[in-house]
Amino acid sequence: GAVVSQHPSWVICKSGTSVKIECRSLDFQATTMFWYRQFPKQSLMLMATSNEGSKATYEQGVEKDKFLINHASLTLSTLTVTSAHPEDSSFYICSAYMDGADTQYFGPGTRLTVL
Amino acid sequence: QKEVEQNSGPLSVPEGAIASLNCTYSDRGSQSFFWYRQYSGKSPELIMFIYSNGDKEDGRFTAQLNKASQYVSLLIRDSQPSDSATYLCAVSPSNNDMRFGAGTRLTVKP
Numbered sequence: 043g044a045v046v047s048q049h050p051s052w053v054i055c056k057s058g059t060s061v062k063i064e065c066r067s068l069d070f071q072a073t074t075m076f077w078y079r080q081f082p083k084q085s086l087m088l089m090a091t092s093n094e095g096s097k098a099t100y101e102q103g104v105e106k107d108k109f110l111i112n113h114a115s116l117t118l119s120t121l122t123v124t125s126a127h128p129e130d131s132s133f134y135i136c137s138a139y140m141d142g143a144d145t146q147y148f149g150p151g152t153r154l155t156v157l
Numbered sequence: 158q159k160e161v162e163q164n165s166g167p168l169s170v171p172e173g174a175i176a177s178l179n180c181t182y183s184d185r186g187s188q189s190f191f192w193y194r195q196y197s198g199k200s201p202e203l204i205m206f207i208y209s210n211g212d213k214e215d216g217r218f219t220a221q222l223n224k225a226s227q228y229v230s231l232l233i234r235d236s237q238p239s240d241s242a243t244y245l246c247a248v249s250p251s252n253n254d255m256r257f258g259a260g261t262r263l264t265v266k267p
Contacts (some may be wrong), residue, residue, distance in 0.1 A: 076255075084203070085259035088183070135200045139255075144189050145224075146247075146255055152198040 045069055046138045048149035053097070055126055056157055062122045063152045065136030071116035076146060080133045092119040109139035126156045159249050163258035170215030171266050176205060176233040178261050183227070184230065189249035190222055190229045199238045201245055205231070236265040 045068040053112050065075055075102040090111055091099045098111035099152055110122040119138075133153050137146040162181050170176045178192075189208055193201035207213045207220040207229065219232040229248075233240055246258040 086257050088257075091254075133198075144249065145191060145203060147203065148193075148200040 044140060044143070044147045046068050046136065046147050046149040047137055050152060051150060052153040052155075054155045054157065057127050058123045058125055060122055061154060062120055063065055063134055063136075063151050063154075065119045065121070065138070067117045067138040067140075067147075067149040068136070070140050072119075073116060073141060075113060075119040076137045076139070077111065077119075077121050078135045078137070080135060080151075082133075086135070089121075123154065126154070128156045130154065131156045159258075160256045161246055161258035163244075163246050163260055163261045166262040167183075168261055168262055169215040169266060170236050172236060172238060174236050174267065175266075176236045176240065176263055178231040178233075178244050178246075178263065180229045180248075180258055181227055182229075182246075182248040183230070184248065184250040184256075185224075186188045186228065187224075187227075187248045187250045190220070191249070191255070192218075192220060192229075192231045193245040193247060193257075195245060196242045204244075233263075236263075238265050238267050241265050 047066045049064045073094050077089045078086045088106045092113040093112045100106045100134045113119040135151040136149045159181050186255045191206045192204045195201040207222045213220045217234045221230045241264050243260040243262045245260045247255050249255045
């Protein structure tokens, strides 16, 4: 149990385009999901907390208009990187919080490369 | 002061030895504590969680928690080269909130 998927697993795009990443909890409902970013050899950085049916809460320094988050259902959250630039190239990882288990389960991550 | 602090390492141990990973946290009200393992290029995977003071054992892994000292550790017995990874300590001060340490890189040498 506790499987979280992400799609796509990797994406290469041109500068200026937008990229959407999906995060799904496959066998449990997740009221809360989290989006992280990780640059090579660095630690996880929390970008935002996504709550089903309400606006996401962004960490300081994360542009909400650039990183659009939608949590439309209890099993799906999406992150859209708008007008991507090379500096947005990173490993984006989502996690889903399982109520009752009081823990987060991570998706496999999406590697974004912006040319 | 960071909310969750770990020694970044690298920590190097020989195969078969005990690896000891340490973590301190700042929020005394924290209730839940987790250890995740992250292989290079992969996302973190949950190894153990612990809620109460004392030790919790699961196979070769033992988590230790001391809330008075705000300290949590992970022991890996009979370390294997496949245990080589970055280990992330995470602390949950409240529901739906989890704060991660920067991780300790462990290398187990054959």
